[in-house]
Amino acid sequence: MNSSFHERSIWIQLLSLIGVLGYYFIAAWRMWESGETQIGAYVPLFISTVVLLVVVQVVAHIAAALISRPETPDERDRLIGWRAASRSAWILAVGTLSAITLMVMGVELFWIAHLLLLAMLLAETTKLTLQLTDYRAGL
């Protein structure tokens, strides 16, 4: 069974998130290793990452739409999405509570900001992976 446009869209979102944000974390790690710990120094890198992510996703979705007719997500697509979201939401909750704990402990903003970003990335990639698992299982 070939995939629907919505499933291909999820693949695009997952791969672009891992690729682009993976690049961000690698670049940020190198900056940290060179001694840069001020969060402001990471803002240009973060902004360029967001712009790159948007461009990649827009181009990829246009290409996917040209290959096959885009379809409106139907009830099954919505259910798979809601199911995945409910099963992955705890990751963001854990990350947020951890960040609050670090704030109370007085940890540098650099670590708190990147912990939140990492939690968002893990929650979203988990949700997308769970959706793809359901699609591949033919649900």
Add this chain to the structure above:
Amino acid sequence: MGQGKSRVLNQIRQLRFAHQEMTQQMLADRVGVTRQTIHAIEAGKYSPSLEVAFRISREFNCPLEQVFQYRDSATPESGAQ
């Protein structure tokens, strides 16, 4: 959904063939879902909503019970999916 085969059986595949060999895509377009959803319904892996079930039945001009059947522990398995 997500717990193995659904208990809701259906005759959609047979009805499609009986209706001028309607394709899954054709039925999906008329009902308002994706072809993959029709495939999942036929395979017994997804139970449609009541609204979609009624729409499917209407396309075949059949009562709902002729298109979909519910299998409980007392009902022997019958009717291929």
